[in-house]
Amino acid sequence: MQTKKTKSPNSTNNSTTVNCSFKSTPPVMKRGRNGGIWDFEHGMAVQDGGGGDHDLILGLDGGTTSTVCVCMPVFSFTDGCLPPDPPPVLARAVAGCSNHNSVGETAAKETLESVMADALLKAGSTRSAVRAVCLAVSGVNHPTDQERTLSWLRAIFPHDVKCFVHNDAVAAMASGTMGKLHGCVLIAGTGTIAYGYTEDGREARASGAGPVLGDWGSGYGIAAMALTSVIRAHDGRGPQTMLTSRILHELELSSPDELIGWTYADPSWARIAALVPVVVSCAEAGDEVANGILLDAVQELAASIKAVVCRLGLCGEDGKGSCPLVMVGGVLQANRKWDIGKEVISCISKEFPGMLPIRPKVEPAVGAALLAWNVLKKQSQSGS
Structure with a gap:
């Protein structure tokens, strides 16, 4: 495996030394790609057995204007461990619209897949290093949207990768709470939505219908x-x-x-x-x-x-x-x-x-990655 850390020149976060929680033998990919999106992996597999020196999390924030993917290392799951502030980002990639209501499902998936591949390429790594993917995209407004996107995502990554799909409001919330879902988030960009989460798992939304x-x-x-x-x-x-x-x-x-x-x-x-x-x-x-x-x-x-x-x-x-x-x-x-x-x-x-306004210090894509890290941490501590 490589020992050199890489960082995207576009990243706004500094990479830090991390304690990766686990390693495993890189599993075989579920499918290949004919469109060339993942062609870069072949060379890396020949050179070093998969590329990179970290277990990784991919966090995606997909909107009507742009889509951002960050590549973050899996840092320690030690009891009481909190995410570093700011969280380490190894690479960052940007693409266009990934809202299927705006550009259609085929174009949206092409954008999402391309931006994930770009982030891994910039990080000098491949899908074999990925432990979790958290995709938060505008337009995911119904369980059927979520399940359809999850099935597509699981077909791209190895079987043991944890995959999560949410509305982009989830990533926005997590960017202000370091990956925890509690409170209210207001997004007002090209579109707008308000989303709320309780500590016992209830949620509600307002607006966001286009x-x-x-x-x-x-x-x-x-x-x-x-x-x-x-x-x-x-x-x-x-x-x-x-x-x-x-x-x-x-x-x-x-x-x-x-x-x-x-x-x-x-x-x-x-x-x-x-x-x-x-x-x-x-x-x-x-x-x-x-x-x-x-x-x-x-x-x-x-x-x-x-x-x-x-x-x-x-x-x-x-x-x-x-x-x-x-x-x-x-x-x-x-x-x-x-x-x-x-x-x-x-x-x-x-x-x-009593409302406590928070203007996040990190972007929503980092929030998505932190959300995935929190899930991995809970599963690690519970032994599941």
């Missing part, structure tokens, strides 16, 4: 309302707004009429959501229409959190109990004059003063 079904606090929802406001102002149904000139400049268009062709030429969610910074800048400049759009988004996001907290009783019967609130996504980014995330916290704290 823009057609009303995810109005999302990046897509904010930008779509801005585009609608421009059209309304242009034809006299709504007030004039700074959004008109700013959006036309951003898109290099000369008239609001051209927005029709621009929008329907490619109505992808992420493309629309990319206009959110323009809406925020207009609100910061005092535009009442843009300000109203963001205030509505805050109310929508706070309502999603409230729905989850109330259904699960996360803050107790009187609403005064403490509960972590993990906040993830580009819409909730701080360091702006008009801080949407800060306004959501202010709004929800009036009703649930």
